Amino acid sequence: MLQNKKIGFIGSGAMAEALIDGILKANLVTPSQIIVNDISQNRLEHMAGKFGVLTTLSIKDTVKAADILFLTVKPQIINGVLDAIAPLLSPTTLVVSIAAGITIGILESKLIRIPIVRVMPNTPVAVGEGMSVLALGHYAGEENGELVLTIFASVGRAIIMDENAMDAVTGLSGSGPGYVFVLIDALTDAGVRVGLSRQNSLVMAAQTLLGAAKMVLETGEHPARLRDMVTSPGGTAIAGIHVLEQKGVRAALIDAVEAATKRSQEMGKKSHG
Ligand SMILES: NC(=O)C1=CN([C@@H]2O[C@H](COP(=O)(O)OP(=O)(O)OC[C@H]3O[C@@H](n4cnc5c(N)ncnc54)[C@H](OP(=O)(O)O)[C@@H]3O)[C@@H](O)[C@H]2O)C=CC1
Ligand SMILES: O=C(O)[C@@H]1CCC=N1
Numbered sequence: 566m567l568q569n570k571k572i573g574f575i576g577s578g579a580m581a582e583a584l585i586d587g588i589l590k591a592n593l594v595t596p597s598q599i600i601v602n603d604i605s606q607n608r609l610e611h612m613a614g615k616f617g618v619l620t621t622l623s624i625k626d627t628v629k630a631a632d633i634l635f636l637t638v639k640p641q642i643i644n645g646v647l648d649a650i651a652p653l654l655s656p657t658t659l660v661v662s663i664a665a666g667i668t669i670g671i672l673e674s675k676l677i678r679i680p681i682v683r684v685m686p687n688t689p690v691a692v693g694e695g696m697s698v699l700a701l702g703h704y705a706g707e708e709n710g711e712l713v714l715t716i717f718a719s720v721g722r723a724i725i726m727d728e729n730a731m732d733a734v735t736g737l738s739g740s741g742p743g744y745v746f747v748l749i750d751a752l753t754d755a756g757v758r759v760g761l762s763r764q765n766s767l768v769m770a771a772q773t774l775l776g777a778a779k780m781v782l783e784t785g786e787h788p789a790r791l792r793d794m795v796t797s798p799g800g801t802a803i804a805g806i807h808v809l810e811q812k813g814v815r816a817a818l819i820d821a822v823e824a825a826t827k828r829s830q831e832m833g834k835k836s837h838g
Contacts, residue, residue: 566715567594573631575624575646576638577603577612580663583691584635585616587720590693602627628653633712636662640832643667647675654679659709665735666832669702669728680705682713685731685739686720695721696738700728732833736826744821749774 572594574581581601588594596617602624603609609620621627628634628650638646643664654660660681662672672681681702689695697717701710710725717723726734749770756766781788796803809815 566712567598570594570598570632571630572599573627573634574599574601574637575627575634575650576636577601577608577620578637578639580686580688581635581637582612582615583688583695584637584663584686584720585612585618587690587693587695588716589616591719593716593719600627600630624649625653628658631658633659633661633716636660636664638664640664640667640836643671644675644836647672651675651677659705659712661713665739666732666829667836668731668833669700671833671836673702673704678704680709682709683728683731684713684717685734686717687738687740688742690717690720693720695723696741697721697723698730698734698738699723699725700731701725732826732829733822735829736822736824739829740822740825744818745774 572588574585585599585601589596589599597619599616599618601609601612601618601620602622603612603620604622606622609622612618613620619630624646634650634654636643636646643662650660654676656678658679660672660676660679661684662681663684663686665685667683669681669683672683673679679702682705683700683702684697686695686697690697695717697720699710699713699717714723714725749767752770752773753763753767756769757763761769777791780786780791784791792802792806796806
């Protein structure tokens with residue numbers, strides 16, 4: 566499906582790196598099918614050294630070479646990038662934007678009649694465990710959707726949803742690895758506090774999150790039922806959970822997702838103005 570197709574990236578920061586890492590590990594394409602653009606020569610040298618991909622400081626060369634063009638720059642500068650690429654795009658180039666908050670409406674107002682897929686992925690695509698949600702633009706056909714779904718499904722789970730869900734998706738799965746890394750770091754500190762080595766504690770914390778997540782996905786059981794299986798009457802787990810409830814951890818997580826969702830909404834409004 567992706568044979569002989571060139572994939573371009575405008576912006577080669579954290580998310581482009583994670584995505585390229587994942588799609589190369591999945592053997593979806595070869596490094597010579599990927600061309601990466603950035604304003605920083607240092608970043609390009611890093612990407613060429615790490616992955617063996619083609620790199621260029623020229624946005625024009627990237628757009629001209631790409632069959633599929635990923636927009637992986639910050640939302641704050643996307644307007645300038647859209648203005649730069651609009652006159653260079655061929656009508657058959659498929660544009661994939663992962664910019665948080667940037668709606669298909671904003672993208673299509675600058676890239677007239679271009680097939681566009683908006684995606685909200687997350688950084689675990691780097692290790693084949695991403696969660697990506699796609700929304701199709703008005704000029705993206707079914708085959709465009711299938712192609713982008715194939716790319717993101719090769720690096721984790723990928724689903725197509727209505728664009729209306731995108732801010733909430735950004736608040737939950739797009740930003741979610743950030744919350745989980747904080748949890749893992751905190752659990753590691755906790756292990757150290759009760760006398761474990763930092764090294765052991767980190768592995769225990771991360772593996773515990775991984776195992777619990779896998780149980781939810783593989784058993785299909787409600788998380789509350791799985792939690793009940795851990796809590797022996799009068800035992801240790803319920804003593805710990807009691808503290809989490811007292812400290813409002815559940816409400817803090819709900820508030821965090823809500824705050825990130827609102828931020829995504831604001832970023833979209835600012836770019837429109
Ligand atoms: N990080 C994440 O977990 C996720 C990010 N996203 C989205 O992905 C996009 C990229 O995020 P992220 O990778 O974290 O951001 P980064 O800042 O790490 O990457 C953006 C890169 O683009 C470069 N850049 C800036 N201006 C230009 C330009 N005019 N042309 C080409 N390159 C340019 C930046 O250089 P410099 O740093 O020198 O400015 C930087 O290297 C954002 O829109 C974000 O919303 C979506 C899902 C998850
Ligand atoms: O923080 C951000 O804006 C990006 C979008 C989702 C995750 N990181």
